[in-house]
Amino acid sequence: MLNLTSFIRFHAKRTPxxxxxxxxxxxVSYAALRxxxxxxxxxxxxRGIGPDDIVAVLMKNSLAFIELAFATSHIGAVFLPINFRLxxxxxxxxxxxxxxxxxxxxxxxxxxxxxLPNTIFVDEQAQSNSTQLGLGVSPAPMHxxxxxxxxxxxxxxxxxxRPKGVIHTYSNFYWxxxxxxxxxxxxxxDRLLVTGPLYHVGAFDLPGMAVLWVGGMLCVHREFDPLxxxxxxxxxxxxxxxxxxxxxxxxxxxxxxxxxxxxxxxxVIGGGERTPEPRIRAFSAYFTGGRYIDAYGLTETCxxxxxxxxxxEIEKIGSVGRALGPVDIHxxxxxxxxxxxxxx
Numbered sequence: 001m002l003n004l005t006s007f008i009r010f011h012a013k014r015t016p017x018x019x020x021x022x023x024x025x026x027x028v029s030y031a032a033l034r035x036x037x038x039x040x041x042x043x044x045x046x047r048g049i050g051p052d053d054i055v056a057v058l059m060k061n062s063l064a065f066i067e068l069a070f071a072t073s074h075i076g077a078v079f080l081p082i083n084f085r086l087x088x089x090x091x092x093x094x095x096x097x098x099x100x101x102x103x104x105x106x107x108x109x110x111x112x113x114x115x116l117p118n119t120i121f122v123d124e125q126a127q128s129n130s131t132q133l134g135l136g137v138s139p140a141p142m143h144x145x146x147x148x149x150x151x152x153x154x155x156x157x158x159x160x161x162r163p164k165g166v167i168h169t170y171s172n173f174y175w176x177x178x179x180x181x182x183x184x185x186x187x188x189x190d191r192l193l194v195t196g197p198l199y200h201v202g203a204f205d206l207p208g209m210a211v212l213w214v215g216g217m218l219c220v221h222r223e224f225d226p227l228x229x230x231x232x233x234x235x236x237x238x239x240x241x242x243x244x245x246x247x248x249x250x251x252x253x254x255x256x257x258x259x260x261x262x263x264x265x266x267x268v269i270g271g272g273e274r275t276p277e278p279r280i281r282a283f284s285a286y287f288t289g290g291r292y293i294d295a296y297g298l299t300e301t302c303x304x305x306x307x308x309x310x311x312x313e314i315e316k317i318g319s320v321g322r323a324l325g326p327v328d329i330h331x332x333x334x335x336x337x338x339x340x341x342x343x344x
Contacts, residue, residue, distance in 0.1 A: 002145045002170040004073040004209070005041075008034050011215045018188070020212060022219045022236060023063040026128050030215070033067070035139070036131050040071035043134025049102055051076030051143050054153060056100040058082045058091060058109050061198045061222050062127035068104060069204075071130070073151060076143030080153045081199035088112050090163075094155050098165055104133075127222075147171035154201070173205075180207035181214055183307060184240070184267060188215035191264075193241035195221040195229050206242045206269055206295065226250040230260045237264040245273050252282045263289050269307070271295035 008030060011018065016031035028036070049055060055072045057080070059065045065081075072079045080098055082091060084106070091112050095103055105113045107121045126132040145151070151170045155163040180186060184207060192211045196203035198220075211218060219236050221228060224247055232238060243251070248270055251257065265287045275294050283292045293307050 002147060002149070002174065003076070003142055004070045004151075005034070005037055005142055007213050008037060008070065011212075015188075015215060018215065019217050021063060021066065022217065023128060024222075026063060028063065033070075036063075036067050036129065037070040037074055038139035038142075039137060040067050040130040040134065041074040041140035041142075042137040043131075044071055044077065044102070045075055045140045046134065046137050047102060049075060049077050052150070053077045053102075054080050054098050054100045056080040056082055056095055056098065056103045057199075058084050058086075058103065058105040058113060059122060059127075059199075060084060060106055060108075061194065061203070061220050062106075062122075063220065064104075064122055064127045064130040064133070065198050066218075066220070067130035071140075073145070074142050075140050076145055076149075078150045078153055080155075081204070082155070083157075083199055084109055084112070084197070086112065088114055090158075092116060094163060097162075098153055098155075145170055147174075173209075176205060177207070177210035177213050180210040186210060186214045186216065190214070190216035190240060191236055191238045192216065192218050193221070193229060193232060193238045194218050195224045195247065196242055196244060197223075202242045202244065202269075202271070207240070208242070211240075224250075226254045227256060230254065230257060230262060233262045233265060234260040239264055239266045240268065241265070242269045245270055245275060245279070248283065249279065252279070252286055257286065262287055265290040267291045267293055269293045269295050 008020070011020070011030040012034035017029050019027050020030045020033045021028045044055065055068070055077050057065060057068055069079050080100055082094055088111060092115070095116055101118060103113060103116055103119045104122055105119055106127065107123050110121070113119050120133060122133065147170050149170055150167050151173050152168040154166050154168065156166060157163065186207060190211050192207065194203050194208065198204050219232050219238055221232070226247070229251060248268065267290055268283070268287065270292060271294065275292070280292050283290070295307050
């Protein structure tokens with residue numbers, strides 16, 4: 001059973017009351033998350049979604065975003081997250097090119113999806129609980145997927161031509177999670193700050209869902225605010241995060257940063273640009289118990305991560321670091337399989 005819900009079900013049986021996700025004032029246990037996912041999957045099935053159908057989302061971070069991702073997997077469909085900063089014609093191209101059968105969009109993005117058929121709007125209430133999108137719907141049974149089945153479709157930025165769809169298989173995803181568990185030493189005691197956009201692999205995958213895989217907790221912010229991030233680290237005793245360089249800089253330069261205890265942080269993964277030495281040193285001075293992991297060279301649709309070796313971030317500034325373990329990388333046309341592949 002390779003569906004994403006397989007590990008949610010495992011933890012729901014083993015530790016049903018353990019908190020899986022914190023979103024604002026909402027705390028969802030593993031048992032409650034399982035029930036939400038299966039009910040939302042029932043809503044998708046009732047709307048005619050089945051195995052291999054593509055479900056797109058144009059949403060900011062929310063509980064519903066994660067629940068829809070898992071519910072899509074639960075019934076064997078394919079998840080398509082779209083950059084919510086794109087204009088209407090760009091969103092239209094991706095939805096039509098991918099052949100998405102259903103599109104979920106936050107109500108604030110009504111203009112971005114204007115004229116697109118089969119669109120379901122997600123209001124503030126539903127953003128905290130996706131079951132509000134299909135009241136009275138029965139839970140759906142799980143459709144078992146294989147290792148080579150498609151889990152997610154992501155589109156490139158289209159900087160040189162039209163965006164291209166990049167396919168991610170279940171095998172790819174689970175190898176990646178295993179790599180993160182080993183490289184970061186993830187356990188059920190890990191509590192991850194999720195403040196980057198979930199449509200990006202940085203927030204969803206790095207390590208993102210791998211923390212749920214091992215029974216840990218996600219603290220999800222709808223959007224990035226440096227003080228809110230610092231406060232969540234203190235309040236929830238968060239142990240890790242993925243932060244884009246601009247986010248790290250905003251936290252390190254915030255005037256109230258020293259008013260809060262951030263000693264629980266063990267690591268923060270950065271990337272997207274070369275991290276300058278002063279920022280790494282400033283990070284170490286503030287997060288005294290944490291390690292800065294430079295993932296420079298990681299691309300937005302990359303399926304194989306590269307992390308800098310511990311303690312060598314300053315010595316090897318600008319390097320793409322060490323590739324993690326065995327991965328499957330698909331470019332939307334041909335499958336390229338191998339070990340220790342570096343993308344970036």
